[in-house]
Amino acid sequence: MRDAELSRYSRHILLNEIGIEGQQRINAARMLVIGAGGLASPAVLYLAAAGVGTLTLVDDDVVDLTNLQRQIMHDSASVGSPKVLSAHNSAARINPLTHLVALQQRADAVLLDAHVPHADVVLDCTDNFTTRHAINTACVRHRVPLVSGAAVQFDGQVSVFDPRQADCPCYACAFPPHHAPDAIACATMGVFAPVVGVIGCMQAAQALMLVGEFGAPLTGTLLMLDGRSMEWSRIRLPRDPACSVCAPP
Ligand SMILES: [Zn+2]
Known part of the structure; x- marks a missing residue:
């Protein structure tokens, strides 16, 4: 690690749980972030700042004025631009050492099957159940850990599904596809912006813990935040x- 990198990452390297070895694992990690909105905004910025080796960003949308209340990696000048381009530029300004790949595409099964196998961890930062289930299916198929986050109104939740562990549930175990409500979107429900930010930060933390091999990730645990009272609760x-999706045939 060069001097500039030692300096850049020194406050992580100083942590006993991370150290040089953990930082090197982060620097070598490849992460796939699906969605470039409110959850991805803090996640991508923190992951780039932490020096994740490769961040692949997937989103087919463009920045809209209504996004700016919470999607803090986009700014007023980026309205009308592809979200992945705006995200790429924001992350690159923070850390030019992180290799950024921006894919302005829908995260469909073909894209996921092409990119999930090359990721060490996948972050689901989307806001619709169809895509969430497609991401989960690809992660189970290719045995790649999934960090799932969601926020609507004042409620947030985060969880980790790790198909490398035999007893770990998958997203579909917890949220069966046939029970999924139709798209519950911020467009119709509203969302308290800092709750989105908190959950996105939690997703970044979980992803770093998984690739850095420290701490105890929320594997198989659903952590929920009530943003009205700021009370956290968790269930196994x-x-x-x-x-x-994940049961053996
Ligand atoms: Zn399952």
Whole structure:
């Protein structure tokens, strides 16, 4: 590690749990971030700042004025531009050492099957159940850990699903596809912006813990935030032996 990198990452290297070895694992890590909105905004900025080796960003949308209340990696000048381009520029300004790949595409099964196998961890920063389930299916198929986050109104939640662990549930065990409500979107429900930021930060923390191999990630646990009272609660998610995605045939 060069002097400039030692300096840049020194406050992480100083932590006993991370050290040089943990930082080197972060620097070598490849992460796939699906969605470039409110959850991804703090996640991408923190992951780039932490020196993640490669960040691949996927989103097919453009920045809208209504996004700016919470999607803090985009700014007024980026309204009308592709979100992945704006995200790329924001992250690159923070850390030119992180290799950034911006894909202005929908995260469909073809894209996910092409990119998930090359990721050490996937962050689901989307806001619709169809894409969430497609991401989960790809992560289970390719045995790549998934950091899932969601926020609507004043409620946030974050969880980690790690298909490398035999007893770990997948997203579909916890949220069966046939029970999924139709798109609950910020467009219709509203969302308290700092709650989105808190959950996005939690996703970055979980992803760094997974690749850096420190701490105790929320694997198989759903952590929930009530943003009205700022109370956190957690439940263990059981594996569903009849899950349509992860149960053995
Ligand atoms: Zn499952």
